Structure formats: C-alpha cells, structure tokens
Amino acid sequence: MPRCRASIADFVPHPRYGTTPVRSGFKIPESELRRSYWRLSSDVLFPETALPADTSKQNYAVFPRACYVDVARTCRSCTRRFIFFAREQRYWFETLRFFVDADCVQCPECRRTAHALKRRLRRYADLRAKASLTDAELHRLVDDARYLLEHGTLKNAATVGAIKNLALKRIPRYRGVPALIAALGATRR
Numbered sequence: 311m312p313r314c315r316a317s318i319a320d321f322v323p324h325p326r327y328g329t330t331p332v333r334s335g336f337k338i339p340e341s342e343l344r345r346s347y348w349r350l351s352s353d354v355l356f357p358e359t360a361l362p363a364d365t366s367k368q369n370y371a372v373f374p375r376a377c378y379v380d381v382a383r384t385c386r387s388c389t390r391r392f393i394f395f396a397r398e399q400r401y402w403f404e405t406l407r408f409f410v411d412a413d414c415v416q417c418p419e420c421r422r423t424a425h426a427l428k429r430r431l432r433r434y435a436d437l438r439a440k441a442s443l444t445d446a447e448l449h450r451l452v453d454d455a456r457y458l459l460e461h462g463t464l465k466n467a468a469t470v471g472a473i474k475n476l477a478l479k480r481i482p483r484y485r486g487v488p489a490l491i492a493a494l495g496a497t498r499r
C-alpha cells in the first residue's frame with residue numbers, strides 16, 4: 311500500500327493552502343479512505359486531512375467521492391509535485407459541481423499561467439479584430455503579442471512582425487516595443 315512519505319518541503323505552493331497538508335480534525339482510517347473512492351486506492355495521501363463529503367451535491371455517474379483527502383500529484387506541465395487539497399476538492403465537486411472523476415493535473419503555478427495565457431489570448435484576438443486601435447490599446451496588443459510569443463502560443467511571426475511595424479510607427483517610445491522585438495528575435499533563432 312502506498313504510504314505518504316513525501317517530503318513536504320518540495321510541493322509547489324498553493325496560494326491559499328501553502329505547501330503542507332491541511333489537518334481536518336476528522337479521524338477517518340486510511341483503509342476506509344482508500345476504499346471510499348477508486349482513485350484513492352493507489353494515491354499518495356495524507357489521512358489526517360480527510361473530510362467527509364456531501365455526495366448529494368456531487369455530479370457522478372456511478373461512484374461518488376465519499377471523502378476528500380489531500381493527495382500528492384505530479385504536474386503534467388512542469389513535473390513538479392503539488393498537493394490537490396481536500397478543501398479544493400470539496401469546492402470543485404460540491405460548489406462548482408465538476409464531474410467527480412475530474413482530476414487535478416497541473417500545479418497551482420501552471421494553472422495560473424494557463425489562465426493568464428487564455429485571458430491574454432482572448433484580449434489579443436479582440437484587439438486584432440478591431441478596425442482601429444487607440445495608443446493604449448496598441449500598448450496592450452504589443453504586450454500581449456510579446457507575452458504569447460514568449461510562452462510559445464503565437465506561431466505566426468508575420469502577424470507579430472506587422473504589429474511591431476505598426477508600433478514602431480505609432481508608439482516608438484513605448485518600452486514594450488523593444489521587448490517585443492527581442493521576443494521576435496528569440497523565436498527566429
């Protein structure tokens with residue numbers, strides 16, 4: 311049976327719960343936890359963090375989650391270890407009503423980056439769709455193009471080159487312009 315021997319110092323910090331398992335005050339035996347939901351049979355878990363679940367609030371097909379418990383995960387993006395906290399699970403499955411078999415596959419930092427990328431990409435697309443841009447909007451477009459390039463999300467260098475040329479003509483003093491030129495240069499190497 312897998313045991314929770316993880317060294318807790320190396321978990322990616324969660325903005326609300328930190329880097330260590332959160333004690334719940336409930337005493338649910340480990341064997342009961344492992345039987346309570348199929349995925350827990352082989353997870354690295356921290357029994358002292360277990361919380362009983364309200365399965366009537368869950369969205370499930372056959373098997374609900376009878377308990378929530380802090381479990382160790384490895385981030386699919388950066389391969390660092392993080393904790394998927396029992397309290398987070400309760401929020402996911404009872405408040406947001408995510409399907410109970412959903413799993414958390416990214417650490418808090420990679421999730422934050424993914425959200426930021428999505429937000430930036432949406433704003434970038436909205437700005438690109440506009441017939442004309444104010445200087446402030448052009449600043450944002452330059453910043454978004456640079457950010458998305460640096461994160462490997464924009465592949466079309468010709469489009470970004472056109473944004474750079476427009477920026478050089480209209481807002482040559484904006485400090486985001488040299489940063490965009492550097493990011494473009496890096497993608498061409």
Ligand SMILES: [Zn+2]
Nearest residue numbers: 385388417420
């Ligand atoms: Zn990560």
